[in-house]
Amino acid sequence: MNYFLKFIGFNFQKSLHVTLKKTSFAHSAVSLKNKCGSKGPPWRIMFFGNDDFSVKSLQMLTSKMRTQTLISKLDVVTTSKGNGMDVKSCAVEEKLDIYDWPVSKTLLDGNYDIGVVVSFGRLIPEEIIKCFPLGMINLHASLLPRWRGAAPIVYSILNGDLTSGVTIMKIQPRRFDIGEIVKQHSCTVGKDETANELKKKLAVMGGHLLVDCFKELTKTLKHAVPQPENGITYAPKVKKNLSLINWDISDSNLIYNKYRALCDLMPLTTNWHRIPVKLLKVCKYQAPNVETELKPGKLVYDKRKHKLFVKCGGKGGYVCIEKLRIPGHKTMSGEDFYNGFVYMKPDHECKFGD
Numbered sequence: 094m095n096y097f098l099k100f101i102g103f104n105f106q107k108s109l110h111v112t113l114k115k116t117s118f119a120h121s122a123v124s125l126k127n128k129c130g131s132k133g134p135p136w137r138i139m140f141f142g143n144d145d146f147s148v149k150s151l152q153m154l155t156s157k158m159r160t161q162t163l164i165s166k167l168d169v170v171t172t173s174k175g176n177g178m179d180v181k182s183c184a185v186e187e188k189l190d191i192y193d194w195p196v197s198k199t200l201l202d203g204n205y206d207i208g209v210v211v212s213f214g215r216l217i218p219e220e221i222i223k224c225f226p227l228g229m230i231n232l233h234a235s236l237l238p239r240w241r242g243a244a245p246i247v248y249s250i251l252n253g254d255l256t257s258g259v260t261i262m263k264i265q266p267r268r269f270d271i272g273e274i275v276k277q278h279s280c281t282v283g284k285d286e287t288a289n290e291l292k293k294k295l296a297v298m299g300g301h302l303l304v305d306c307f308k309e310l311t312k313t314l315k316h317a318v319p320q321p322e323n324g325i326t327y328a329p330k331v332k333k334n335l336s337l338i339n340w341d342i343s344d345s346n347l348i349y350n351k352y353r354a355l356c357d358l359m360p361l362t363t364n365w366h367r368i369p370v371k372l373l374k375v376c377k378y379q380a381p382n383v384e385t386e387l388k389p390g391k392l393v394y395d396k397r398k399h400k401l402f403v404k405c406g407g408k409g410g411y412v413c414i415e416k417l418r419i420p421g422h423k424t425m426s427g428e429d430f431y432n433g434f435v436y437m438k439p440d441h442e443c444k445f446g447d
Contacts, residue, residue: 135165136307139205139225141194142180143172146296147211150232151180153300154209155187163307166205170196172215198224207310209303210264214243219266227314229264230306231272232299234292236260236279238320240328241270246295248328250288250354251335253346257282257291259299261306263317273317278302289357331358338363338372340390340403340446345410349377352412363390363445365419365434370445373424374415378402390446394431401427401435403445 138158140151151169158164169184169191184191192200194215201208201224208229210217222229235245237260242248249257258279263272278298282291306313336359338348352361352375360371380393380402387393389406402411414427425433435443 132311134163134307134310135161136163136207136310137166137205138164139168139170139196139201139208141170141208141210141213141215141217141229143214144212145179146234146292146299147180147213148183149296150209150211150300150303151183152187153304155189157304157307163304168192168205170194196221201225208264211299211303216269217264217266222264222266227310230275230314231262231264231270232303233260233262233270234295234299235328236277237262237270237274238322238325240326242328243330245328246288246292247331247354247358248326249282250286250291251350253350255282256280257295259295259302261299261302262320263314271320273319275313275317276302276306285353287353287356331355333359336360336362338445339406340444341406343389343405344407345377345405345412347407348405348412349375352376360418364447365445366442367447368419371418372414373417376413376415378411378413380411388444390444392431392435392443392445394428394435399428401431 135158138154140147140154142148142151154164154167158167167189169180169189171180171184171191171194173181173193181191198220201221205225207227208217208222208225210229210231212232212234217229233245234257235241235249236256236258239245239254240248246257256279258277260277261275262270263275265272280294280298336351336355338351338361340363343351348361352372355361356374360373361375363370363372378400380395387404389404391404392401393404393411394401400413402413404411414430416424416426417430418424419430419434
């Protein structure tokens with residue numbers, strides 16, 4: 094009996110010693126990985142993002158980090174003002190470590206495998222890019238090289254693109270959106286789809302593409318290709334003057350596309366007898382039995398449908414004004430504007446524009 098207990102005790106101690114040894118080895122391996130950098134999944138990621146477009150990607154990456162199979166570490170860099178609060182509040186909710194931009198090399202060196210940038214709006218210095226053994230990648234909301242720049246979704250809708258998509262590219266120093274293409278995915282754009290609707294669609298698509306990218310990251314990065322030299326277009330920051338309507342040269346397609354592109358950012362603007370007018374809801378309009386010689390900007394009221402529409406220039410056509418606002422008045426319908434401001438004017442004065 095005593096011999097049996099001694100034998101059991103010996104085996105238990107031996108088993109315990111082996112277990113502790115394995116645990117110690119595993120701990121050492123993890124420490125070595127953290128010190129020298131990992132060469133395979135799970136990956137250690139520093140995420141750079143600011144606005145609501147970034148949030149969807151951050152959420153999807155976080156869900157993978159929770160399983161510790163594809164991603165082992167996910168920290169966040171964001172700005173402390175404005176749109177950065179979207180990403181910051183998401184990171185707080187997910188209990189991720191958050192760092193304000195700019196970040197130091199000391200924070201990054203040896204602690205991460207790759208940097209991921211999504212709608213960050215800051216040019217990343219070369220010294221920061223070099224802190225990541227695998228470099229940095231950026232999710233961009235267009236099919237590069239089309240619509241390089243700050244507002245690709247707005248300009249895609251503004252120009253009536255029928256196809257859009259997302260691109261994951263390698264980040265290069267000193268210039269935006271010129272890096273090699275890692276992955277791309279395209280989608281169709283609906284004829285009435287607004288920029289905000291497309292933005293939500295591309296945010297989800299981009300998040301999925303990022304996760305897919307990490308499944309075979311080193312292989313995917315290795316097979317990245319340079320951007321084509323043809324088909325390059327630019328999408329600069331949106332300024333207020335983009336909302337102005339020139340009725341003489343703008344046809345109905347252009348004006349409706351401008352409305353779809355800007356309606357969630359700012360209203361389209363025009364003038365009514367030198368009074369600024371904000372057009373809050375605009376749609377294309379098939380106007381039956383109307384004079385074809387109307388001048389651009391001419392206002393016409395459809396008594397049968399109770400709709401106010403405007404003659405467009407360029408290739409022509411009409412747009413319907415559903416809602417608008419002028420200084421000192423509440424938002425009103427096109428019909429109310431016609432009854433209150435247009436009805437009593439002489440015919441030649443019933444027009445928008447200077």
